[in-house]
Every structure is written in C-alpha cells, then in structure tokens.
Amino acid sequence: MPAPSSQELMRWARTVLIVVVALIAGPLLLYLAVRILGFSMFVLALPLTIFVLAWFVYRIWGKVYWRAWRISRMRNARYLREAVARGKADT
Secondary structure, rough: OOOOOOHHHHHHHHHHHHHHHHHHEEEEEEHHHHHHHHHHHHHHHHHHHHHHHHHHHHHHHHHHHHHHHHHHHHHHHHHHHEEEEHHHHHH
C-alpha cells in the first residue's frame, strides 16, 4: 500500500477537524438555544404570572376592600353632614 500524499492527509485532517468541531458545536448550540429559550420564557412568563396573581388577589379581596372603603367614606361624610346640621340646629 502506497503512503498517502500530503493532500490526502490534509483532506483527512480537515474532515476530522470538521467532525470534531461539529461534535463539540452541536451540543453547545443546542445548550445555548435551550438557555436562550428558557431565559426568554422567564422574562415573559414572570411578569405575566405576577399580573395574573395580582388580578386574582384584587378580584377576591381587593374589590371587596375597595368597595367597603368607599361605602365607609360616604357614610362618614353623611354622618359629618348630619352632625353639622345638628350643631346648626342647636344654636
């Protein structure tokens, strides 16, 4: 069997180099894609989750508290008007 020429050796070396780079770069690119996808989901999902939870809390407790606070404010204003009217009637 004749010895391979330098061109054939260079071709094999290039082929081996391409295969090694592909074996290293493939999983690396997959890893980076998964990391970028995970980060983008985190960036999008976290504010959405916070918004949904805040909306749930408002719907269950906040709306009731807000309504009670407004009714209390109106009632206090009415009581104050009545007290002022009683004070004017006494004088």
